[in-house]
Amino acid sequence: MQVLYDVLLPGPWWHPLTYSGNGKDFPEKGCRVRVPIGRTERTGIVTDAREVKGEVCDKQQFSCRSILYAVDEAPAVTEEILQTLFLAGKHFLCGPGELLKSAFPSPFFDGKEAPNAPRMSPEETRTYSVTFIRDAKDSDRFRSYLEILGKDDHGGFVIFPERNRAALFWENLPDKLKERAILWPAGNGKRAWESWIRVLKGQRNIVIGSMGCLFAPLTCIRNVIVEDEGNPVYYSRRYPYIHARSVLTYRARYWKAKLVLGGAMPSSRSFLFRKEKCTARTGGRLIFADKSEAREFEVRGVRRPLPVTDAVLTRTQEAAAGHGVVMWLLDRIGYASGIWCRECESILTCPKCGTATRWETRESTAVCPFCGNRGKLPEECPNCGGAFMEGIKPGIEASVDLAANLLGNKALVHEWHKAVTKEKSSRNKMLKKLEVSGGIVTGTRKALELCDDIPVALVCWLDIDTELLKPSYDVKYRAFRMIWESLWRGMEPENRKVILQTKKTGTAWQKKLGKGWHEFWESELAERKELDLPPWKFLVEINTKSRIKNEMLSILESEGFECLDPDPKSGLFWVRTEKTETLRKAVEPFFSVSRSKEGFPRMRVCID
Template sequence: MGNYNYVDIVCDVPTVGDKAFTYKVPKHCILPYGAKVHVPFGKRNVDGYIVDQGVPEPEFEVKDVLAVYDLDFLPPRPLLDFGLVLRDYYLATISSFWGYMWPPQVRKIKIATEGPITSYDTFDQTEKPSRRERESVTKHEELFIQGSHSFRWKMYQDAIEKAISAGFSVLVLVPEIARASIVEEELQSMYDREVVAVVHSDMSNVARRQQWLDIKQGKKRIVVGTRSAVFNPVRDLGLIIVDEEESPYYKAEEYPRYNGRTVARMRGRYQDCPVLLGSFVPSVVANFNLKEGKIRGVTEGFPAKENIDCQIVSLLGQKKRMLITKELHLAIGETFRDGNRALLFLNKRGTASSLVCRDCGNPIFCPRCSVPMAYHAREGQVVCHTCGYREVAPTNCPICDGFTWKPVGYGIDRARSEFQKRFPNVPVFQLDKDVKESTEEAIEGFISSKPSCLICTQVIFSVKNLPDLGVLGVLSADNILNLPDYLASEEVFRLLNKLLSLVNSSENGSHIAQKKQFIVQTLNPDHHAIQGVLDPEHFYAVETENRKALRYPPFGYVMKVTVSGKSQEKVIAASESLAAAIKSYSGGISVLGPSPAPKAKVRGQYRWHIMIKSNDQILAREVLKESLSTIKDGQVRVYVDLEEPFSLS
């Protein structure tokens, strides 16, 4: 082998998958398994990972490894091996998961002609808890906890205390960044601040890198974070907690489209430690498994509504341009007369869903996506809520040169305008992604004013402490319900019950004498997702029966394949070829599609979907894995979603 060692490297190039390429390094460079390196690949340089160190000298000429990333940040071998388990499960590549396991912005060290590169940290095994301690605390089991925030966290804290006292570390996953910061503060008040770490994407790369190193070295014993925190090298892991397990935010929209909840459960099994799953509104699958005894659980039940008057108000027959019904108007007026606060929820940004030319009926479409752009009157712009593209609202129609426009649909800006016309003397604050005032400013204004009103989108769920509410009104519950997706009903049920919990939680310290009011306006008043506000068990019963009839989870497995590319013709051809390959396997699998995605073009990429249903997940995954090999066109990309929740677009 002369003056060189030869290594096999998997390059982070999606089109070549896990194919390994041989490179050489000087004899003195001892590069370990899993090392992240920088190598020439074709006409460019790319990152890659070493998957084999003992490669014989090949007969063909090979290229040099250019640089190696600082080996102090090499993930521990058990974590790298776990990455292979995830790769196989998600039909992904090694680099897609190992990339998550390395921290960001690690320095590259150029390969020198002399001087060893061997310094890298490994876990010190000398301080591990004894086998007896490990077996008494960390034997793998799963426990589901259903109940209010305070109920769940009392049980979490007991489990954390037990694990920490035995010398183990704890990983706590929450769905959103704001929740991670809140939980970090709570845990720092209970334990030494120096042992609690928070990990999420809003942190700077430098801060995330240092946290990663502290976690690996065992300086941080409690790690709190969003879904990607599940890949951190937590030392002596003895407990994993996944709070709000039903949240769609645990599902990554980017490749490899993993679900943080699933990865956490798999890591618990892989590292033989207990996993606690918690929720106020369990997913349909979790609720079914609890009732069937397939998972162990502790349930508090849904809170009683003695102090809350829940109403469902039908919008059928109402004036189309009225966002606030008579019933909601009266409830708001009563609340304000008593000097209390109101919260209005509408999960639609902007003023109108679109602008339509009155002469030809043409809406303004995003030039990069196949969706109409929403109208934001305050900024005088039309905005694509899919890709973020925005432009000044046009004066003339690009199709017919007409100059009169009709706003179609509605958004939170229009809701605020209508509220101010009805209650001009009441301070109103707005909470969504588009307003200039920060979340803190809006909430401070809302708290300091009585009476007052807060109009908001889902951003409200990131608020730590809401003041007392006299009424919470949901202006519309139909935009999600009308999406062509079997998960839409569950998402509406989850959303409405989370909003109802805001009314319940605002009761703490309340001086409101009369009943609080929770009012849902809808075009579908009899739908079981809407009625689930009044009777959650009714929702679960109806939804479970619906899924049983259609073989949707938990009675079967559903996988979604998205084929995308710049050429619509090539995307269609690849989709049809893949669907035909899957259908060629007889028995146990049904295929829906291919068909255009609800948003058929996003950021210049055409998108087609194929849905696969089966009672046998292993069989379906194997068939899909074999069928993917039929895609030969390098100009199309295939994305596999192996589990819910799927994107509703």
């Protein structure tokens, strides 16, 4: 008697690989096994086992390599997590094997000893439910989350788009809840493995974290809370491209748990599911400043000036005089976005990937915003040898000197964006200075996270129009939620004013800021329905080699899929579909083991 095992391995294949065993050391479903693959060995997870007669393999003329040995005597992975891996891999068109790399701490696949996974099933008497908490103020929503967690002694998740927010929520837990809770660490190494063990043993049954905790081995889950559920951050930035809310929805459904979708503004999908009127109003806290009337401040070495309106200048001085905290925000990192030659008008591009670079004042560096390559800013044009290289548009660093001159003290001006070194000590020092003396924080939208730590009197968006120029179908939503977050996030939002510098005051989406997000979504969803965009249909981005792209396009178009090919020379194209399952069946042949040498396409499913 021979036993065939389906083994799920970290890799690009959409299905487990089959291995044989003698059945003596019978590894169960959920056990780790060591198997050969190619010329190497890997650790995988058994997902199925079946007995076959010895001659079956001979008649079907295929051979199976044998499992080398079983790592576990009993399952180390629960049935529910295996099911979630397959569901997420299926829906997001990446395969469960790709998810293994991020779902488990790295020591798991190094063969480290793990506790036995509990064999538990959901209670038959329970039913899955969805609750929406859409209070504008963070403090009101968080209070509701604590009430939900406090009513149940069983397991639960609370997930945030940013780990800093998760840590703040954990720090403010009542002692009784904190005894049961764990703040999931960043990264995928030793600390994550230690947390994994504690949760698997049942020592902690409330997991608080961000994207890294989606597959924490909780059992008997009763509550799954997704804070700021419409935040685009929940789309994973690296492959495999999944959505955190969807993964936790699968887990909540399995355990018949209560799924709580929270946030100051709902996503398109949840608003479509449960339409409600927004009760929050800006109450005169939102100010539009016409950029055509702005003063234009010259920036040394940059082609275009930095426009700043009198509304920003005057209100900044007033707030700073009262030791208030002011934010000047511009979503352009660096001293200037774009570097060009005044003589031949060529733009300086990255030598590695060809993307236009930005200028950072630190060490006069040219930085690629796409691949991260850094190089010294050239004194001469690489194209014509000209000596007149300059920036194109001022970035956020260019506003620092202007802010310092306005306040008459550079010590009162701080920077906070992803290019700033993020040591916790430097952040704490900055917050202490702001608490005592106030001042200006110049930065990108990332600076809004400081609202969680200190009251902010004024937020000034220096160029809101830039947000609407980004090539994305949901660009209006991203701009709207960014301003909505500026109005309501963090401490004492009711005392905060927000100024938007724009060339187009009074546009439709701007007017809806004063009326509430339900007004925005009603019109936005109507537009998207006409264009068959999410959430009405899934929009799938496919990126592959040009030759494979042409082959895929031919098959998909012949099967009736609507394909969008904006650049025939690139390997990128888009597909609209009502169900990802139908698209999956059409492209599945491109993910077979036999095509490993050709490489596999990468797909991103847009759901909101």
